[in-house]
Amino acid sequence: EKVIVYYDLEKLNKFFILIFSSLTFVTFSYYYLIGRSKYLVTSSLVVRKTSNNQNPGLSLSSIIGVGNQQSLEDARYVEVYVQSPQVLQDLEDELDFNRAYSKKGLDVFSGIKPSSSRETKYRFFKNQIKVSLNSNSGIIELTTYAFKPEDALKINRFLIKQTEIFVNSLNQEVYKRQLDFGKEQIAMAKLKLDNEIKKLETFQSNYKMLNIEYESKSTLNMIAGLESKLVDLQIKLSDAKRLFLDNTPEIKYLSDQVDILKKQIEKERTKLVSEDGLALNKRSAEINEIKSNISFLKEIYKTTLATSESNRVDSSQQQRFLAILSEPLKPEEEWNYWRHKGFLTYISILIIIGSLGKFILGIADNHRD
Numbered sequence: 001e002k003v004i005v006y007y008d009l010e011k012l013n014k015f016f017i018l019i020f021s022s023l024t025f026v027t028f029s030y031y032y033l034i035g036r037s038k039y040l041v042t043s044s045l046v047v048r049k050t051s052n053n054q055n056p057g058l059s060l061s062s063i064i065g066v067g068n069q070q071s072l073e074d075a076r077y078v079e080v081y082v083q084s085p086q087v088l089q090d091l092e093d094e095l096d097f098n099r100a101y102s103k104k105g106l107d108v109f110s111g112i113k114p115s116s117s118r119e120t121k122y123r124f125f126k127n128q129i130k131v132s133l134n135s136n137s138g139i140i141e142l143t144t145y146a147f148k149p150e151d152a153l154k155i156n157r158f159l160i161k162q163t164e165i166f167v168n169s170l171n172q173e174v175y176k177r178q179l180d181f182g183k184e185q186i187a188m189a190k191l192k193l194d195n196e197i198k199k200l201e202t203f204q205s206n207y208k209m210l211n212i213e214y215e216s217k218s219t220l221n222m223i224a225g226l227e228s229k230l231v232d233l234q235i236k237l238s239d240a241k242r243l244f245l246d247n248t249p250e251i252k253y254l255s256d257q258v259d260i261l262k263k264q265i266e267k268e269r270t271k272l273v274s275e276d277g278l279a280l281n282k283r284s285a286e287i288n289e290i291k292s293n294i295s296f297l298k299e300i301y302k303t304t305l306a307t308s309e310s311n312r313v314d315s316s317q318q319q320r321f322l323a324i325l326s327e328p329l330k331p332e333e334e335w336n337y338w339r340h341k342g343f344l345t346y347i348s349i350l351i352i353i354g355s356l357g358k359f360i361l362g363i364a365d366n367h368r369d
Helices: 002-034 060-064 069-082 085-094 118-128 149-207 212-243 249-273 280-317 337-368
Strands: 039-049 129-133 139-146 320-326
Touching: 002 337, 039 069, 039 149, 069 085, 069 129, 069 139, 069 149, 085 118, 085 149, 118 129, 118 139, 139 149, 149 280, 149 320, 212 249
Parallel strands: none
Antiparallel strands: 039 139, 039 320, 129 139
């Protein structure tokens, strides 16, 4: 019975060795004989802003924007954009994507079918590009793969061009928003100021008062003059009463003059403050309020102009641009790393399975003993 078990195990071992040898031969043949050639193109980019207050010293890092946290945030936007479906759609206008990546020869795993769905094509596209962002330096490494060197180069250059367009669109969008917001604020401030000036003009036209302060001063001066005359007449009246009797024509004349001046003064004072008259006290309060509003709105208008100009300058200083640190080059040799990686991965899996199988069979054999 022990001999039969040993014979079965030996036969099983030979069977597994045959299977593994066959799989190894097929795997080796695929990776090094059947698998289509692949070519790799790499370029390095960095997005930075025109102004970098964090790096005041003139250095290479300040020139290209390395270490700029704001540029790092922009680089993350670029990383997402480059792998977006919109980029694939634009790429198809420049390159026959189905032809460049169509299945050919015995390699049934590489490439796509012409009838592939949009989702399948997009997933395949994302696998043919690799965007690596260095979170410390903000440098973007853009890698493209293709079955022909010229296709890999063309796609890499296309992605750089699209990245530049994307960065420029960010510039235009930010600048336009800042400019539109500034114009809107200036227009609102100017409209309020113009309305208040028009209100002042209407007030002056309605009450026929170009300068209410002058009007008030003139009226008060006139009242003061009348009061001065009244004092003089009262003094004369007192002197006349000491010299003449009460019913003499001189005293009667002076008394009438005093009464007339008193009534005139009262009339002018009433005219100065009553609604039926000039109502200069109320008009003065109204016009002072209007003038205060005009002065306040003028300051707001000046501040708005200064703020808008400051925002415009700041927006221009925050303009982004794309710096190409490493230009893409046409590959002269195919990229074989994928072959070595795939085959070594298979060998590693084979060793793990073989070791695990040998371990399990050894335990089973010990149990039978």
